[in-house]
Structures are given as structure tokens and as C-alpha cells.
Amino acid sequence: xxxxxxxxxxxxxxxxxxxxxxxxxxxxxxxxxxxxxxxxxxxxxxxxxxxxxxxxxxxxxxxxxxxxxxxxxxxxxxxxxxxxxxxxxxxxxxxxxxxxxxxxxxxxxxxxxxxxxxxxxxxxxxxxxxxxxxxxxxxxxxxxxxxxxxxxxxxxxxxxxxxxxxxxxxxxxxxxxxxxxxxxxxxxxxxxxxxxxxxxxxxxxxxxxxxxxxxxxxxxxxxxxxxxxxxxxxxxxxxxxxxxxxxxxxxxxxxxxxxxxxxxxxxxxxxxxxxxxxxxxxxxxxxxxxxxxxxxxxxxxxxxxxxxxxxxxxxxxxxxxxxxxxxxxxxxxxxxxxxxxxxxxxxxxxxxxxxxxxxxxxxxxxxxxxxxxxxxxxxxxxxxxxxxxxxxxxxxxxxxxxxxxxxxxxxxxxxxxxxxxxxxxxxxxxxxxxxxxxxxxxxxxxxxxxxxxxxxxxxxxxxxxxxxxxxxxxxxxxxxxxxxxxxxxxxxxxxxxxxxxxxxxxxxxxxxxxxxxxxxxxxxxxxxxxxxxxxxxxxxxxxxxxxxxxxxxxxxxxxxxxxxxxxxxxxxxxxxxxxxxxxxxxxxxxxxxxxxxxxxxxxxxxxxxxxxxxxxxxxxxxxxxxxxxxxxxxxxxxxxxxxxxxxxxxxxxxxxxxxxxxxxxxxxxxxxxxxxxxxxxxxxxxxxxxxxxxxxxxxxxxxxxxxxxxxxxxxxxxxxxxxxxxxxxxxxxxxxxxxxxxxxxxxxxxxxxxxxxxxxxxxxxxxxxxxxxxxxxxxxxxxxxxxxxxxxxxxxxxxxxxxxxxxxx
Numbered sequence: 001x002x003x004x005x006x007x008x009x010x011x012x013x014x015x016x017x018x019x020x021x022x023x024x025x026x027x028x029x030x031x032x033x034x035x036x037x038x039x040x041x042x043x044x045x046x047x048x049x050x051x052x053x054x055x056x057x058x059x060x061x062x063x064x065x066x067x068x069x070x071x072x073x074x075x076x077x078x079x080x081x082x083x084x085x086x087x088x089x090x091x092x093x094x095x096x097x098x099x100x101x102x103x104x105x106x107x108x109x110x111x112x113x114x115x116x117x118x119x120x121x122x123x124x125x126x127x128x129x130x131x132x133x134x135x136x137x138x139x140x141x142x143x144x145x146x147x148x149x150x151x152x153x154x155x156x157x158x159x160x161x162x163x164x165x166x167x168x169x170x171x172x173x174x175x176x177x178x179x180x181x182x183x184x185x186x187x188x189x190x191x192x193x194x195x196x197x198x199x200x201x202x203x204x205x206x207x208x209x210x211x212x213x214x215x216x217x218x219x220x221x222x223x224x225x226x227x228x229x230x231x232x233x234x235x236x237x238x239x240x241x242x243x244x245x246x247x248x249x250x251x252x253x254x255x256x257x258x259x260x261x262x263x264x265x266x267x268x269x270x271x272x273x274x275x276x277x278x279x280x281x282x283x284x285x286x287x288x289x290x291x292x293x294x295x296x297x298x299x300x301x302x303x304x305x306x307x308x309x310x311x312x313x314x315x316x317x318x319x320x321x322x323x324x325x326x327x328x329x330x331x332x333x334x335x336x337x338x339x340x341x342x343x344x345x346x347x348x349x350x351x352x353x354x355x356x357x358x359x360x361x362x363x364x365x366x367x368x369x370x371x372x373x374x375x376x377x378x379x380x381x382x383x384x385x386x387x388x389x390x391x392x393x394x395x396x397x398x399x400x401x402x403x404x405x406x407x408x409x410x411x412x413x414x415x416x417x418x419x420x421x422x423x424x425x426x427x428x429x430x431x432x433x434x435x436x437x438x439x440x441x442x443x444x445x446x447x448x449x450x451x452x453x454x455x456x457x458x459x460x461x462x463x464x465x466x467x468x469x470x471x472x473x474x475x476x477x478x479x480x481x482x483x484x485x486x487x488x489x490x491x492x493x494x495x496x497x498x499x500x501x502x503x504x505x506x507x508x509x510x511x512x513x514x515x516x517x518x519x520x521x522x523x524x525x526x527x528x529x530x531x532x533x534x535x536x537x538x539x540x541x542x543x544x545x546x547x548x549x550x551x552x553x554x555x556x557x558x559x560x561x562x563x564x565x566x567x568x569x570x571x572x573x574x575x576x577x578x579x580x581x582x583x584x585x586x587x588x589x590x591x592x593x594x595x596x597x598x599x600x601x602x603x604x605x606x607x608x609x610x611x612x613x614x615x616x617x618x619x620x621x622x623x624x625x626x627x628x629x630x631x632x633x634x635x636x637x638x639x640x641x642x643x644x645x646x647x648x649x650x651x652x653x654x655x656x657x658x659x660x661x662x663x664x665x666x667x668x669x670x671x672x673x674x675x676x677x678x679x680x681x682x683x684x685x686x687x688x689x690x691x692x693x694x695x696x697x698x699x700x701x702x703x704x705x706x707x708x709x710x711x712x713x714x715x716x717x718x719x720x721x722x723x724x725x726x727x728x729x730x731x732x733x734x735x736x737x738x739x740x741x742x743x744x745x746x747x748x749x750x751x752x753x754x755x756x757x758x759x760x761x762x763x764x765x766x767x768x769x770x771x772x773x774x775x776x777x778x779x780x781x782x783x784x785x786x787x788x789x790x791x792x793x794x795x796x797x798x799x800x801x802x803x804x805x806x807x808x809x
Contacts, residue, residue: 055143055174058150060085060194062329062584063206063285066301068336069373069579075334076292076301080326082210082285083202085584088189091204092219096188097264098228102255104138105262107188112139112179113172138191139175145194147174197227198234200284211239211280221265222273225255226280240282249278290382290412296345298381300336303372303417303557304577313591329584333592335371335577340364340664343700344376347693352378352670354409357395358680360693361416362668363556364701367564369594370573372557373664374697375417380410396675406674415673417557423527424553425671427656428647429498429630431519431550433563435507436491436611438514440604444506445491445720446611446713447624449777451748452486452494455479456501458508460545468546476545478504481648488748488767488777493626495645496614500549507548513541515548521599522562523572528553550647550656560667563644563658566608567665569711570600607713612643616659620712631684634659634695640707642698646684646691655682657694662708664701668694720773728780729765730758736780740766745778756783 063079088096100107106114114137136144144167178187197207207227208216219227229251230237237251238244253274259265265273286292289301305325308314314321314328324330341364348360356378364374384391384405393399394406407413414422439448460476462469470477478500480486486499494502507515516535520526526535531552534544541547557575565572573596581589600608614625617635631646644659654671670690672678683689712718726743728736733749740747756764764783772778 055146055178056150057146057190059329059584060145060149060202061327064325064328064330064332066304066332066334068334068338068341069371070338071333071580073338074293075297075336076289077285077287078305078326079285079287080323081202082200082206082287083193084205084329085193085203086189086205086216088185089217091189091192091216092224094221094259094264095192095204095216095219095224095227097259097262098221098224098255099188099192099231100138101258101262101264102225102228103141103231105258107138108184110137110179112175112177113137136171137175139179139187140171142187142191142194143171143174143178145191149194195231196234197230198238199240199282206285209285210283213281213283220273220276221256221259221269222252222276222278225259225273226252226278229255239278239280245278252278292381294345295381296376297336297341298412299377299379299414299416300334300341300372300375300577302381302412302414303375304332304334306414306417306419307577311591313589331582332578333580335366335373335579337364337373337701339703340697340701341374341376344374344666344693344697347696347700348376348378350696351688351690351693354378354380355392357392357406357408357672357674357678358670358682359408359415359673360668360670360690361556362666362693362697363416363560364697365557365560365564365575365665365667367567367660367662367665368571368573368596370561370564370576370596371579371594372575372577373701375557376693376697377415379408379415381412382410383412384410394674395672395678399674408674413673416555418525418527418555422555422673423531424555424558425654425656425669425673425676426550426552426649427554427559427667427669428550428649428654429500429503430559430563430645430647430656430658430667431552432495432498432503432548433566433608433612433645434519434522434524435503435510435515435548436495437518437522437566437600437604437608438510439491439506440607440717441518441600442510442514443720444510445716445773446607446718447490447492447720447773447776448506449488449490449773450502450505450746451488451777451779452480452499452502452505454483454485454501456504458504458545460504460508460512460543462545476504478546478549488779490624491611492614492624493628495611496625496630497628498615498630498646503548504545508545511542512544512547513538516541516544518600519547519552519562521572522565523575524552524554524558524562526552550649554669556667556669559656559658559669560660560665563612563660563667564665565599566605566612567643567660567662567710568596568605569602570598570605571596572599603714603717606711607717609643609710610713610718612645613641613710615646616642616644618642620710622712622715622718631657631659631691631695633685634691634698637695638699638702640702640705641709643710648682648684652681652683653678655684655690657684657691659694659698661698661702661705662710663705664698666694666698666701668697722771723774724771725766725769725778728763729756730783731763733761733763733780733782736763736766740778740780744774745772745776747778747780749780750782753782753784756781756785756787758783758785758787760785 061081063082063084066075192204196202199210201207201210204216212223237248239248256270256273260267260270289298292298292301308325309318309321314324344362352358352360359377361377366373391405394404455477457470458476461474462476464474480500486501489499489502526532534540561575573594578592581592610620610623615630617629617632635642640661647656656669658667668690670682684691726739728739737747754764758764762783764781767779
């Protein structure tokens with residue numbers, strides 16, 4: 001702190017005079033008849049000398065600003081008091097002079113206490129007929145404000161502001177000390193940053209914004225004079241009210257003339273300023289997420305708020321954390337990507353109106369950092385007014401019968417992120433990715449193949465009365481969509497077509513507990529109580545047969561982050577809504593840094609992503625997706641390397657889609673948050689389905705971004721342990737089966753017959769032929785005869801015998 005040089009004799013004289021005057025003031029208050037006696041003066045000097053000389057100054061509450069990821073687009077402001085400290089060079093010289101003209105003409109001349117003013121006020125106040133005069137300097141007023149803001153108990157605040165002689169004495173004693181501790185400019189700056197200007201504006205920065213919509217450095221004479229005139233009585237002199245406007249105008253003109261008196265401006269400048277029409281904006285600074293810069297961004301703002309309230313860095317209790325946010329003066333650069341967020345907002349509302357009971361929800365996460373780039377849902381972020389409710393009656397029949405209103409079109413519930421009773425929604429077959437990950441970690445490659453039946457009788461035990469139970473048993477019997485046989489599939493093709501009877505056997509083989517564990521490590525949380533019970537232990541998870549089909553509840557945010565973990569080569573990052581936080585002094589806090597750890601091997605993650613390219617219409621050089629895709633249009637619309645998966649639940653009560661590039665993972669879920677057992681069928685590809693909001697969000701987010709390809713997986717994890725398939729052409733089918741099985745493969749016999757030079761009913765060949773993974777499925781093709789023997793049409797060729805050429809290559 002810079003100290004100002006003071007004349008020792010002057011200070012000593014000030015202390016003596018103040019002490020004597022203090023004695024007079026105290027005595028006059030108690031014994032008016034002896035106010036001027038020597039006894040009073042002696043007692044006053046002793047009392048004044050015993051007063052405290054140290055002023056504890058706590059930082060006054062400061063407004064916190066939330067910005068988008070670009071560091072400039074406003075998101076929201078949060079405060080208990082709308083105040084932002086500024087330095088003196090950032091305050092207009094007119095404002096500096098105006099406050100002195102209004103409150104303390106001799107500010108730069110006295111030593112914190114205006115001795116002449118104290119004496120003058122004392123003499124004047126002895127006359128009952130005269131109006132009472134004050135003698136508080138700007139320094140004394142600053143002391144009063146500082147004491148109030150540093151108080152730790154309500155009684156201390158009262159003591160700092162009550163109209164008593166004791167309070168005046170303390171202010172005088174501390175003002176003298178403050179004047180020695182700080183320069184005049186420092187005192188002036190501190191005062192201007194503390195003073196109240198009414199309408200929720202504390203400090204000159206907030207006042208300048210509220211009344212004139214500009215920074216204090218831009219204040220003109222008439223604007224500065226208005227603000228300076230308000231600090232004495234901000235409620236009475238409120239220019240935004242009918243009663244206060246003329247009083248504020250008179251006070252403004254009074255201050256302008258005083259600025260002439262102290263030679264801050266000329267009379268000509270004063271006359272011009274007085275003639276200027278008084279115009280104020282009356283624009284209170286919005287406060288909190290319900291007053292976010294864009295209403296739709298309130299859901300992201302609320303996610304940030306909930307995240308902040310969980311960070312022990314900002315206090316040991318939730319009360320402390322909230323006070324830090326609303327009083328700490330932080331500048332928070334959030335992770336919200338304006339381009340992605342606007343695309344998501346547009347897409348979800350294009351699919352479903354705000355008045356739709358179906359919620360189209362989209363979350364966007366950046367792989368490798370966990371930064372949440374967008375959160376969008378077709379809802380308004382606000383509380384429904386209980387006195388004048390606008391929300392529709394709940395879609396839940398039980399609530400509807402009681403006329404309970406639902407959460408649309410307005411809600412502040414965390415629909416996208418979970419919490420406060422929101423446990424999530426079933427995401428269907430998007431969860432099959434976790435079976436792929438668990439299988440890869442067990443050494444089962446992507447090329448692992450077997451014949452997926454129409455119905456698979458599993459070893460999982462369920463209630464025998466369940467529709468999913470095999471007839472007459474308590475075993476889980478999943479079927480495929482349309483109840484069709486899946487046929488011979490690999491992980492690539494089964495994921496592309498979403499074959500249930502491939503993934504339930506695969507999960508059974510690797511252990512459902514390992515699939516659940518893979519989901520946990522990827523970031524899936526189990527908020528629903530029943531899900532949490534299954535996921536709690538390996539023993540419970542082992543019997544969770546339907547887990548791979550996505551019966552567990554999740555949120556769009558968790559789902560997006562799980563897939564982002566794989567896109568980041570297996571690096572899990574905790575979802576985070578910030579990328580930079582600075583305190584009032586400009587210090588950057590580490591709390592905003594990504595929190596990541598490696599949870600899957602690079603090979604496993606890349607192989608899983610390679611399979612995930614199939615459902616959304618993309619291929620790598622190594623993938624074998626087949627021709628059928630569940631969401632094949634994504635690739636062409638996004639126009640970038642993509643991966644992802646669609647998902648549907650029983651009776652289509654929810655619909656989901658994940659689509660991602662290397663830069664963004666977008667997850668969307670369509671559901672009815674008010675009534676999970678909805679009778680509405682959620683859609684996918686239709687314009688009012690979930691797919692368009694997801695791929696349109698990703699398309700818009702990727703505009704102007706480089707196209708980065710996914711790294712292909714290694715050959716071993718893709719192809720596994722490849723073995724040669726025996727040549728069984730023209731051999732009896734049973735012999736062919738025996739030879740194929742003896743070579744370490746799973747033989748099946750095709751029901752369809754193919755033309756072949758081999759005798760009718762014998763083996764015509766295998767599919768695949770050549771080589772395939774150890775333990776994989778090998779289909780034995782049956783000859784229908786009539787084929788041309790190999791080599792017959794080649795010049796000089798000889799007919800091939802048993803075990804000769806391989807038709808088809």
C-alpha cells in the first residue's frame with residue numbers, strides 16, 4: 001500500500017482538535033449544559049485517544065460474469081450485490097470531480113476529517129430551529145461503508161450506520177488513520193467502488209451500466225453529476241420513478257453547479273450540461289440462470305451452477321460456495337460453444353415445439369477434455385408462475401387426474417444432466433458399445449463371428465411371467481427387431497444392424513459384470529435406484545442380461561461423454577462446463593483445468609470406434625460393416641468421418657442417437673420426462689424424431705472445422721488369431737462339419753443351396769473361405785449341382801477334382 005506523506009505537526013494538531021471536538025460532541029449529547037466545559041474537553045481527548053486506529057477492510061461483494069467459450073459472448077451474471085471494482089483511470093474525470101463536488105469540496109485538502117466542518121456542524125446543530133448539518137468527509141463515509149462490509153455480525157452493521165456520537169467519533173479516528181495509510185486517489189477509488197446508487201447498483205461501474213448502459217470511463221458531465229447526486233439518498237433521488245425524477249434532476253443540477261464552484265468545469269460547460277435532457281435506461285443487470293443472456297442457454301447455465309456448487313475449492317459448505325459465486329467477482333469463461341449451442345437449440349425446436357410433451361434433448365461434449373460444448377432441449381428455462389400457471393397438465397395419467405401440471409413448456413429441472421430426481425432415460429442399443437469394449441478387452445476381436453438366431457435362449461434368469469422370458473421358463477430370451485434371424489455377424493455388422501441376438505450372447509460370454517464395468521469407466525452413472533442395485537456388485541451385475549440392450553437409465557450428457565471417451569483413444573475426462581476461471585485480481589484458477597485419466601487402452605478404444613462407424617454410414621479401411629445401417633445418413637449430412645449408434649427401447653418409449661467426430665460427441669435422447677411409461681412412440685429418422693437434432697447439431701458444430709479421421713485399430717484386435725479354413729468342397733456335409741469343427745471353428749450349414757460342380761447335397765464350399773478368426777463361424781454351403789467344373793473353360797485347363805479351385809475367390 002502506498003502511503004501519503006503527511007506533515008507531522010498537522011496530523012498532531014488534527015488529533016488534538018478532533019479529540020477536543022469529540023469531547024464536546026459526546027458531552028453535548030449527554031450534558032448540553034456543560035458541553036463547552038474543560039471537563040468535557042479533557043474527557044473527550046482521553047476517550048478519542050482510546051478509540052481503535054486499525055480498520056479491517058474486507059472485499060465488498062463483487063458480481064461474477066459468465067462468458068461463452070469465445071471469452072466475449074455474455075452467458076449470465078450472478079451476484080448478491082451488483083458491483084464490479086474498477087481502477088481510477090477507468091472512471092471518468094467528471095465522475096471523480098462530481099462526487100467531490102457533491103460530498104466533500106475539501107477532500108484533497110484535509111487529513112480525513114474536516115475540522116472546520118465538524119465545528120460548523122456542531123454550532124449549527126445546537127440551534128433547534130436550523131436544519132441539522134453533517135460533517136462526514138468522503139473518507140469518513142468510506143470508513144462507514146468499510147466497517148459495514150467487513151462486519152461478521154448483523155449488530156456490527158447496525159453499529160456502523162446508527163446515528164450516534166460514538167459512531168461519529170469512531171469514524172473520525174479511523175478516517176485520520178486511513179488518510180495516512182492511503183493516497184487520496186486510493187480513498188476516492190475505494191469509495192466509488194463501495195457506494196450504493198440504488199436500483200441494485202453498487203459501485204460506480206454497476207451504476208454506470210444500470211442507468212446509462214456504458215462503462216464509467218465514458219460518463220459525461222450531466223451523467224456523472226446525476227450519479228454523484230444519488231449517493232446521499234438513492235431511493236429518494238431515484239430518477240427511474242415518477243416521484244424521484246424531479247428530485248434527481250434538481251440534485252443533478254446542484255452538483256453540476258458545485259463542480260463550477262470547485263473549478264472542475266466552466267460555467268459554460270455547466271449550463272450546457274444542465275440543459276441536457278435527463279434520460280436514464282433503468283436496466284437492472286440480470287441475475288442468475290433464469291435471466292441468462294439467451295433463455296435457451298439457461299439449461300447450460302444451470303449445469304454450470306450445479307457443477308460449481310459441488311466444488312470444494314469454493315468452500316466447505318454449499319452456502320460458502322454460493323456466496324463465493326455471487327460475491328466473489330469471478331470472470332468465468334464457460335465451455336459453451338456458441339456455434340454448437342445455437343445449432344443444437346435450432347435443431348431441437350425444429351423437431352419438437354416447446355409445447356410438446358416429448359423432450360428432444362441434445363448434449364455435446366469435446367473428446368479429450370470433457371468440456372461440455374452445448375446442452376439443448378425444447379423447453380423454456382424458467383419457473384412456471386404458480387399464480388398464473390402456463391404449463392400443460394402432466395402427461396402422467398395419475399398426475400393428470402389430479403390436475404397436476406407437467407414440466408412443459410417451462411422447467412428448470414436438469415433434464416439433460418440428471419439430479420434433483422432426474423435419473424435419466426433408457427438409451428437402447430447405444431449401450432451395445434460397452435459389450436464391444438468388454439469383449440475387446442477379453443481378447444475377442446471385431447471379426448468375431450457367429451450365427452445370430454431369431455431368438456436367443458440365454459442363461460440369464462428373469463421372472464417367468466415376463467414377456468422377455470422363454471415360454472414356460474425363467475430364462476431371458478431376447479429377439480431381434482421384427483423377430484428375424486440375425487444370421488452370421490461380426491461385431492462390425494452386428495453393430496451396424498443392431499442385432500440383439502448377437503450382443504446378448506456376446507455379453508454372456510464376456511460377463512455382464514464386465515460390460516457394466518466398461519460403462520462405468522466410460523462415465524455412465526446409475527442414478528435410478530434399481531439400476532444402482534444391479535451395478536453395485538459383480539454378483540448382481542452378472543445377471544443383468546438386458547443391460548447390453550440399454551435398459552439402464554442415462555442422460556444425454558453421460559451418454560455423449562461415454563462415447564467421447566472412446567473417441568479420445570480411451571481417455572476419460574470428467575464433464576466440465578468451464579475452460580477458464582479468474583478471480584477479481586485476474587489470477588487463473590486450476591479448478592477449470594480438464595480432469596482426465598486413461599481408462600481404456602488405445603487399441604480397444606480405436607477398435608470400438610471402428611465398429612461405431614458402421615451404424616452411421618462410415619467405413620474405415622479395415623471395417624466390414626455390411627450394407628445395412630441403422631442411421632446411415634449421418635455420414636453424408638455431417639460430411640466428416642463419423643461414428644455413433646442409434647438406440648430404441650421396448651414399445652419405442654424412448655429413442656436415442658449418438659454421432660461423433662474427433663472434435664465433438666453429440667448424444668440425443670427423445671423421451672417424456674413427466675411420464676417415462678408414455679404411450680407415445682418416439683421416432684428416429686422422421687423430421688420430428690431424434691436423429692435430425694443430433695446430426696444437424698453435429699453438422700453445424702463442424703462448420704469451419706478440420707476433418708480429422710479416426711485412427712484405425714491394429715490388425716490383431718480387428719482380425720484376431722486368423723486360421724486357415726479346411727477345403728471341404730464336394731465332401732459329405734457331415735464330413736465337412738467335422739473337419740471345420742476340428743480346425744477350431746463353429747460350423748453351420750446353410751439352408752439355401754448354391755450351384756456347384758460338386759454332387760447335389762455335398763459341400764459346395766465355405767463362407768468365408770480362406771482364413772478367418774479362430775472360433776469364428778464358418779458357413780458350409782450345400783451344392784445344388786449344375787455348376788461348371790473349375791478350369792473347364794480355360795484353354796488347356798483340366799477339370800478340378802475334389803479339393804480343387806475355390807469358386808468366388
